[in-house]
Amino acid sequence: MDITIILVSLIIALGGFTQGLTGFGLALVSVPLLSMTVDAKIAVPLASIFGWVVTWPIVWKMRHCVQYKTGLILFAGSIPASFVGAKLLATLPSQYIIIPMGIILIVSSLYALRSSKPLFRHTSTSVTFGTGFTSGVLGASVGDPGPPVIAYTSMLPWTADQSKSTLAFFFMLQMVNAIISFWVTGLITVEVTFLAVSAIPLFLVGTIAGMVSYHLLQKHKINYHHLVHALLLIIGCMLILKQLFI
Numbered sequence: 001m002d003i004t005i006i007l008v009s010l011i012i013a014l015g016g017f018t019q020g021l022t023g024f025g026l027a028l029v030s031v032p033l034l035s036m037t038v039d040a041k042i043a044v045p046l047a048s049i050f051g052w053v054v055t056w057p058i059v060w061k062m063r064h065c066v067q068y069k070t071g072l073i074l075f076a077g078s079i080p081a082s083f084v085g086a087k088l089l090a091t092l093p094s095q096y097i098i099i100p101m102g103i104i105l106i107v108s109s110l111y112a113l114r115s116s117k118p119l120f121r122h123t124s125t126s127v128t129f130g131t132g133f134t135s136g137v138l139g140a141s142v143g144d145p146g147p148p149v150i151a152y153t154s155m156l157p158w159t160a161d162q163s164k165s166t167l168a169f170f171f172m173l174q175m176v177n178a179i180i181s182f183w184v185t186g187l188i189t190v191e192v193t194f195l196a197v198s199a200i201p202l203f204l205v206g207t208i209a210g211m212v213s214y215h216l217l218q219k220h221k222i223n224y225h226h227l228v229h230a231l232l233l234i235i236g237c238m239l240i241l242k243q244l245f246i
Contacts, residue, residue: 004037004038005195005198005199007037008034008037008038008195008198008199009198009199009201009202009203011029011030011034011037012030012034012046012050012199012202013199013202013203013205014030014033014206015029015030015047015050015051015206016050016204016206016207016210017206017207017209019051019054019055019058019207020054020207020208020209020211020213021210021211021214021217022167022214022224022231023163023164023165023168024171026047026050026051027048027146028146030050031043031044031047038195044182044187045179045182045187045188046192048175048178049188049192050196050199051175052171052172052176052178053203055168055169055171055172055175057207057211058164058165058168058211059165059168059169059172062164062168063165065161065162065164065166066166066168066169067158067162067166068169070123070153070166071166071169071170071173073129074128074129074131074132074135074149074170075132075173075174076132077128077129077130077131077134077135077136078132078133078136078174080133081132081133081135081136081137084136084137095243095244099239099240099243099244101148101236101239102237102238102239102240104147104151105151105233105235105236105239106233106236106237106240108151108155108229108232109151109230109232109236110233112154112155112225112229113226113229113230113233120152120155120156121157122156122157131148131149131152132149135147135148135149135174136174145174146171147232147236149167149170150228150232151232153167154225154228154229154232160217160218160225161218163228164214164224
């Protein structure tokens with residue numbers, strides 16, 4: 001078997017495990033690693049396809065926990081933001097967008113890790129819409145819509161099941177536009193399709209392992225929100241370091 005297929009499959013499996021565990025993170029984990037193995041024009045649509053597919057079993061399994069109203073408002077906010085994000089992408093260097101987001105993630109994560117109470121007592125339509133809008137801007141400008149929504153949901157007084165399922169629901173909706181755009185622009189190529197099909201077995205193994213690990217977290221009462229904020233802290237640092245030194 002070609003070494004590229006093996007490496008791609010292992011990376012997708014790691015991404016599936018991360019998203020199965022936390023409800024997000026497949027693209028965050030897999031795109032940088034895939035870009036070291038295949039061209040970015042292959043890595044991004046490939047990760048997006050699996051990132052969308054993995055949301056379905058999570059949403060279905062946890063459908064009774066999804067906060068549908070909040071998820072739909074987040075999605076509604078992200079739709080018009082794509083035009084703003086595209087404009088920013090065309091006029092501003094990416095570091096002017098990514099570095100402030102990295103700083104926000106670091107500060108909010110440190111606050112959440114030190115605080116014993118959620119930052120928000122309940123959801124707000126305006127804040128939820130604004131978070132979705134910010135997510136849409138980042139998605140269109142730097143290709144990463146996740147951080148604002150992940151940070152927001154983790155600061156609400158929700159259970160781990162509510163946070164994880166609502167994140168998966170939002171990404172399930174949000175990523176449809178991205179995949180359609182990849183298809184229209186010809187980025188869903190024969191090579192992308194072949195690699196996607198080849199990676200399915202290990203992807204399923206990784207995703208199932210992640211979902212099982214999530215239930216073990218709940219069983220042993222390991223703090224889900226602390227895990228999420230620790231990941232966000234790492235992501236924030238990586239965003240800044242990447243822009244400063246690469």
